[in-house]
Amino acid sequence: MDESWDGSYDPGCQSDESYPFERQHIEPIYDSFVCPLTKQVMRDPVSLENGQTFEREAIEKWFKECRDSGRKLVCPLTQKELKSADLNPSIALRNTIEEWTARNEAVQLDMARKSLYVSSAEADILQSLKYVQHICQKSRMNKHVVRNAELIPMIVDMLKSKSRRVRCRALETLRIVVEEDADNKAILAEGDTVRTIVKFLSHEQSKEREEAVSLLYELSKSGSLCEKIGSINGVILMLVGMTSSKSEILSTVEKADKTLENLETCENNIRQMAESGRLQPLLNQILEGLPETKLSMASYLGELVLNNDFKVLVSRMVGSSLINIMRSGNMQSREAALKALNQISSFEVSAKVLIEAGILPPLVRDLFIVGANRLPMHLKEVAATILANVVNSGYDLDSIIVGPDHQTLVSEETVHNLLHLISNTGPAIECKLLQVLVGLTSYPSTVSNIVAAIKSSGAIVSLAQFIEAPQKDLRVASIKLLQNLSPYMGQELADALRGTVGQLGSLIQVISENIAITEEQAAAAGLLAELPERDLGLTRQMLDEGAFQAVIDGVVRIRLGETRGMRFLTPFLEGLVRVLARVTFALAEESDAIAFCREQNLAALFIELLQSNGLDNVQMVSAMALENLSQESKNLTRLPQLPTPGFCASIFPCLSKQPVITGLCRLHRGSCSLKETFCLLEGQAVDKLVALLDHTNEKVVEAALAAISTLLDDGVDIEQGVKVLCEAEGIRSILDVLIEKRTENLRRRAVWAVERLLRTDDIACEASGDQNVGTALVDAFQYADYRTRQIAERALKHVDKIPNFSGVFPNVA
8 A cells, every 4th residue: 555645646657756756645545545456546436235445447347357257246355246236436435535635736746846946956857847747647637736836837947957858858747737728828828938849849859859849739729829839930930841851750740740730720820831831721721711811822822932843733733723713803813813823834834734724815815805804004914924934834835725716826816916015015014025925936836927927017127126125124035036036037127127226236235245144145146146147238237336346355255264154155155156157248249348357367266166166056157157258268369470571581482481489378379368368278277177077966067068168169279179188188078978978968068079079080099999989979960959960970970980971961051
């Protein structure tokens, strides 16, 4: 009996930390208080017919064991058979036991209270807290006793202890004290206690975090406390982090998740969860909440900054619901839906989900509709932004019906409406609608429809005017659109730029800015590069306005590494080189172009650019420019002036002696230089061009071969040109191009060059023994175009594959 003073407290679970309190009581334990079966103080004493008293639960278990084993019912003390299993409550004894217990617990609780100070010994504090846990678990009534004894604030003070064990025990004790007790929860929520508990969520020790989460979970069961918990800065973010943590123990993760579920009763908490990456509660409210809640959550969704994965999740879960709100809601609801759709449509995958959910018809309707139900201008801007987002998603749009008469987004009527809207709105909407057209002109399946609609509307001039807009975004969208249109409307666009004062100059000014390379600069360079290269009038105007000088400055800065902004460097450089190359197409007609190329030593720059490894377009365009320059060399070479022979020499030629002139170009038979006559031989460009014949890009090979072919052209010393190529080890490379037959254009150029090479007997003799060369020439002779077949026939004659007297093709004047 001495081992147990309390019938409800299991000695097997007895803690060394609470035992000293259990030994302190003001009255001894009376034998009548103790159940003979359990040896513990009874809580619900009952009497048998023979007057013996037992704990109800214990005697019922005894009777059950007797029945299960087939034995007669007997009294466990007297072992005499009982006639009845009736149990009579011993009310007086129970009341006496309860009074005795209350008196003793008051003494024990007072002892515990005296140790609940931060200055007390750690062991004493731990014992006191354990005892408080014990009595609260024993009876819910004892929780009122703890509250009335004002122990809750004292336990809270233990959270400030330097001992981790004390802090953990205090958190555990508070959880037990407030379990299923609203009054105790209310007391605990007073002041900054909840904030103190939240701080433990960030502690390194997992045990403290675990106890803090368990306590918060218990507090969150009270609806009145959910708002207070959520109002503490960082608590929801930390809880959300725990639910996705792989380092937390499973029970902590589950408690954190359940705590968040409880906190969902407060709208502000749902918003914080969405901010922290837990979107499901907010989406559930949009799907299932009351109308005012749906509106509130949709509005907040439009303000969130979501990563791409969340945009896809949101579009799949509530995209259709938001589209329905946009379609049929009042203006306030439509605004909320549009802003949310704007947020989630900015990622390609989520934009495609919205397209499949049917966003395009109501979106186009909202943009074009007039009348009482029309959108205000600021919402039309949002609608235009969404349309720009979905159009630029890469979805096949030409088959989606958006109008009542089966119009699609690329129908002429729809495009005309877009153009009309662009001309009659403010800069913000104009920018977004231009971005729509940029998207529609970026895909081969839709660009032809847009080009046809713009041509039929005559809008190219008005679109070009946006190049001078003061708003940068508007300028960029305009330039990108015109760049997309230029391959199809190059001449119309060149006419518009040439005929309007300022627009060409604005483009030149954009590419001239010495700043980090921007998207606007890359687009402007790309637009100028796409304009018809043989438009002499435009080239003259660009020369007059200093465009080519600005381009050279930009290329030089890039080559010297003086520019910033690597993202747009490649398209910007490619555009600049293409713009610069157009001046070489005007050499025959424009003396100013020749003067400019000489002054800037342009041939040297293009030779340098041939070595831009990895930039195929730069190498290709540079080779094309060198071809143009080299074609002009024979016209610019200064032939030597021979002295007039004397009288005797004129009568007796044998007496005359031809003067020896040194320093002449063996190819052009005159005075040459790279800077003045653009001679490739003088510029040591041949080796670099030959190296490009082995390039993996057929267009680079074709451009290099075209430039090399100028060394074999009429008007130059072809024999010397062949020698130059021999010295550069280019003969084999040209033959390989012919043999490989990678494209029809390459074969045409290769056949022309090989025929010129085979005019040299040594090369013809060697080539005649190469079966691959013969096969390639025969193939060209049989299957190429008419002109190439003629050249192939002559080449075959050089290697004796066709007799000289055979005339397969008639002579053509």
